Amino acid sequence: MAAEVDSPLSHSSDANLPPQADEEDQSCILTVKFSPVKHISNWTFPGDATLDEFITRCDELWPEYDWNHAKLMISPLSRSTDPASVKALLKPLSDGDLPLSHLHTKTVKILAQKRSDIETLNSTAAAALAKRQAKARHRALKRTSAVAQQDATYTFHTVQPLPYLPRPERSLAFLQRLKEDPGIRGVMRKHKYSVGLLTEMDPAAYTEANHEGVTRILGLNRNKGEVIELRLRTDAGDGYRDYNTIRKTLCHELAHNVHGPHDRQFWDLCHQIEREVAAGSGGRTIGEVSAGPVREEDEEEVADHGAWEGGSYVLGGSADSAGASGTSMRPMDRREIIARAAEARMKETERAKREARERSQREGQGS
Numbered sequence: 001m002a003a004e005v006d007s008p009l010s011h012s013s014d015a016n017l018p019p020q021a022d023e024e025d026q027s028c029i030l031t032v033k034f035s036p037v038k039h040i041s042n043w044t045f046p047g048d049a050t051l052d053e054f055i056t057r058c059d060e061l062w063p064e065y066d067w068n069h070a071k072l073m074i075s076p077l078s079r080s081t082d083p084a085s086v087k088a089l090l091k092p093l094s095d096g097d098l099p100l101s102h103l104h105t106k107t108v109k110i111l112a113q114k115r116s117d118i119e120t121l122n123s124t125a126a127a128a129l130a131k132r133q134a135k136a137r138h139r140a141l142k143r144t145s146a147v148a149q150q151d152a153t154y155t156f157h158t159v160q161p162l163p164y165l166p167r168p169e170r171s172l173a174f175l176q177r178l179k180e181d182p183g184i185r186g187v188m189r190k191h192k193y194s195v196g197l198l199t200e201m202d203p204a205a206y207t208e209a210n211h212e213g214v215t216r217i218l219g220l221n222r223n224k225g226e227v228i229e230l231r232l233r234t235d236a237g238d239g240y241r242d243y244n245t246i247r248k249t250l251c252h253e254l255a256h257n258v259h260g261p262h263d264r265q266f267w268d269l270c271h272q273i274e275r276e277v278a279a280g281s282g283g284r285t286i287g288e289v290s291a292g293p294v295r296e297e298d299e300e301e302v303a304d305h306g307a308w309e310g311g312s313y314v315l316g317g318s319a320d321s322a323g324a325s326g327t328s329m330r331p332m333d334r335r336e337i338i339a340r341a342a343e344a345r346m347k348e349t350e351r352a353k354r355e356a357r358e359r360s361q362r363e364g365q366g367s
Contacts, residue, residue: 028100030054034110037062045100052096058110068093070112074103141356147189148352154188155179156198156228165237171200174232174240178250183280187273193225193257201229203237219249221256228253251277 026047033040045053051072059067072090086102156179161171175198178184187193206217220229230246230253233239251273259266 026101028104030100030103030105031107032110033107034058034062034112036065036112036114047101049100050096051090051092051098051100054100054108055092055096058112062112064114064116065112066115066118067112070110073109073111075107075109145352145356148356150189151185152352154192154194155185156195158197160197160199162200162202165200165202165233170240171232174243174246175200175230177243178230178247181247181277181281183277184247184250186280187251187254187276190276191254191257191273193254195225195228195254195257197227199227199229200232203231203233203235206231207235219253221253224260225254225257247277248274 028045028047028049030043030045031040032043043054043057055067055070058065058070070092072092074086074088074090077086077088086098086106090098156175159172159175159179161168161175165171179198201217201220203216206220208215216231216235218231220227222228228250230249232241232246234241252270254273255266255270258269
């Protein structure tokens with residue numbers, strides 16, 4: 001073939017030929033199917049149009065539909081490795097810049113929902129969610145109410161310090177802290193322990209010195225939970241022992257609610273209570289202390305002489321003992337201790353019910 005010659009003749013001949021059509025002037029034809037409105041027809045777009053313009057036309061024709069979240073299914077798919085080949089599913093928000101020329105002669109099946117349908121669906125979903133949340137709040141409220149009533153039943157119904165020793169208000173705060181300890185409360189609920197009176201013991205009355213050394217009783221449990229005494233103070237009575245050590249003694253005394261003698265059954269229960277208290281109080285081991293070394297007891301070195309029964313009871317002494325001020329301390333017999341515990345239990349139960357009602361009213365106002 002002869003090479004093309006660049007001559008005036010050739011130029012004049014080219015000038016007489018009709019101009020070639022640019023790619024932008026070529027039309028793009030798509031077959032559009034939209035089932036909800038039973039629409040099927042061919043749409044024509046300029047060669048440089050994009051998918052955004054296709055969606056704009058859809059919005060003009062059917063404005064009641066949500067076009068931002070529509071989906072376009074393309075067929076037939078090209079198996080060519082040509083970069084112009086498109087994927088089977090297009091989305092307006094992510095594929096808006098796609099040239100429609102890539103879809104020339106293809107079929108576009110439109111999937112879209114009416115805005116009103118979406119709003120109804122969202123409203124239904126929101127109502128269902130609100131209902132589930134209300135049920136969850138109700139279940140949580142019932143659980144909270146049940147726990148509160150258990151706390152009112154399985155607890156230390158009366159907490160009382162020795163009024164004649166220095167700073168009885170500090171002893172009261174110490175005993176109250178033991179009563180409210182999360183681990184102790186959990187154990188009381190689990191084992192259904194109910195203690196009539198939790199009080200402190202007078203260290204002078206329970207410290208004995210002889211040629212063999214000093215014996216200190218750390219706690220006492222009377223009549224399987226009628227009264228529990230704990231040694232809160234140091235021997236001189238002007239300081240306080242470590243909280244965790246006293247709590248360990250309380251675990252020991254709670255085990256006497258079930259077992260009197262220090263036998264295998266007692267120690268198994270005692271150690272179980274210690275582990276449960278530690279887990280319920282954040283996992284801290286009972287033997288851990290906040291400051292200073294503390295000597296822990298072995299099984300042979302007990303916190304008391306075992307559970308005991310009978311007799312009248314006076315805070316810090318015997319039935320006819322006198323306090324430091326010289327005034328006689330009236331003994332509390334078993335009947336009075338039980339009556340006080342019943343009265344405290346009734347008050348705690350009523351308080352738990354009242355708080356549950358108030359929480360229920362607040363939840364009802366908030367929903």
